[in-house]
Amino acid sequence: MIKILKYSFFDLMRSRWSYVYFAFYLLLGFVLLFLNTDVSKAVITLMNVVIILVPLMGTLFGVMYYYNSKEFIELLLAQPIKRTSIFIGQYLGVATSLTFSLIVGLGIPFLVYGIFKSDAILDFSLLLVTGGFLTFIFTAISFYIGLSNENKIKGFGYAIVFWLFMAVIYDGLFLISLIVFEAYPLDTFSLFASLANPIDLSRILILLKLDISALMGYTGAIFQKFFGTQWGVVIAMGVLLLWVIVPVFLIRRKALKKDF
């Protein structure tokens, strides 16, 4: 499995798209910090980008890489290698290389502008950690979608719809249910509803760490009480981890059963 992981990783690291992805973050980081040397303000702006773009890139890369390397997978299947190793190895290769681009791409400009001397170091590392998680989550899900759909167009479609659902539609449904049930106490509901969506969860985790959390008033205070404690962080990280483990498990099950 390690060999396949290594192979996919270096294959991707050599590919043009990885460079583009890496260069994009590098440029974004430098431009942001050039326009606004306040590191903690830059973290807020970056959050918006990370929350939306990282899942989208994870989704697209995952499904694209799966379809592109399908012939290679079939070749590997003919060899005496465990199926789990092939698929999980490939998935980890893609996800790791994307995370690598993200962390190094954003890390370099922030290092240059002195993130270690700033108070924002914790916020920034939280941003990178959630960014990494989001990459792993969305790559896994798109891999699973690719694996389940022979038809490329369908696979792409489902993957994009899934991203759209998590990034936009979920919040819409969330908001509608808040308005419909406004006569009821909604704090626990909104806490669980935001735990259930990795994008929302990442956004709230980062927001609560920033000054802007004061705007969230009473509701923010409840969230702060939950996420502010050691347990809250452990639970949040646990949920994110669960979002990685479940799709990986699904990939494994599908890979073992699938008839090529």
Next chain:
Amino acid sequence: MISAWTAHSKTIEVCTTCKFQKIGDALASASANDTILIKKGVYKEFNLSIDKPLTVIGENYPIIDGTLKGEIIRITADHVTLDGLFIINVGTSYTEDFSAVRVVRSEYFVIKNLVLEKLFFGIYLEKSSHGRVFHNKIIGDAEEEFNSGNGIQLWYSHHIEVDQNIITHVRDGIYLEFADHCTITNNISRDNVRYGLHFMFSNDDLYEDNTFEKNGAGVAVMFSKNIEMYHNTFQGNWGTASYGLLLKEINDSKIKGNIFKENTIGINIEGSNRVSYTYNTFEKNGWAIKSRGACYTNIFSENNFLYNTFDLSYNGKLNDNSFNDNYWSDYNGYDLNKDGVGDVPHKPVKLFSYVANRTPEAIILLRSLFIDLIDFSEKVSPVFTPDNLEDASPKMKRIAHDHY
């Protein structure tokens, strides 16, 4: 009576080697219109009563240490001047408002150049009028609201001038209750546990050139009319229950040329009518203005709204207030004829701020993509926000407020 008028006023000195070694003795034996000069030193005294017109001057800031036993100076006569004293250790009581200096039913007093530390209440004016509180420094050590007092308190006191005082770490910096025709100018009130300035039932007052900074809740103005607030700075009141300025039941007032910067809520308005807000700058607040309803015929014009998360939050669909000629950093219209006024009206209320008002829990969706999308679509074609709530003549450039 006649002898008091004819006798020349004399100066009585108080020091460790003088005839009077205690301030209390000097006060008791002084006659009206005398001057008491307190030399540098430490005087452990409290319950000092000034019951005749005297001038009490400290030389090089003598320390009057109340040793936490109670009230320190009580003035019960007209024409008293206190100048240059360092007063510390006022007693704390839950039944009496012990204060460093209390003025009771007196007129024409001057309290200046005092330094107050370790206090419960600072300067307490009770049914006293025509006085001046000038250039004092009040440094408390308050941590909780329930066991701390106010810096300068005016109660049923009229025509008082409060000028150039610095007040920090007390409960309310300046507190006015039933105090009319007062002027509060050039004061700095910061880091107080509750309000920087707090006034209730006080009419016809002027607040000018004050700075209110990082107070627990900001500045609260309630149940008053004919208030003028000019050129004050409200900043750094940041926290879940903080605001720059709270207006509740304020009528017929003018708020002009103030700066509201980095507050969770710039101005929180409730039940206030016929108030004009002009030439103010709202910068980097969470909400610049939060209108909670029952606000009619207010005028907002020539203000700058710069980079606030929400410029305006509004309750309900009814709008009876006018928003014209303001500069909004959010405005993205155009100006074809180059007259400096945007050709497209600006809608200051975002849909999300409307929703978050109705369902406070929705604020948890702050800064999500969905919210940006609905805000954009609402801006293009308003459905939920009051359609007459708009600035028909938004300025294209930031308005210079220097000369107002």
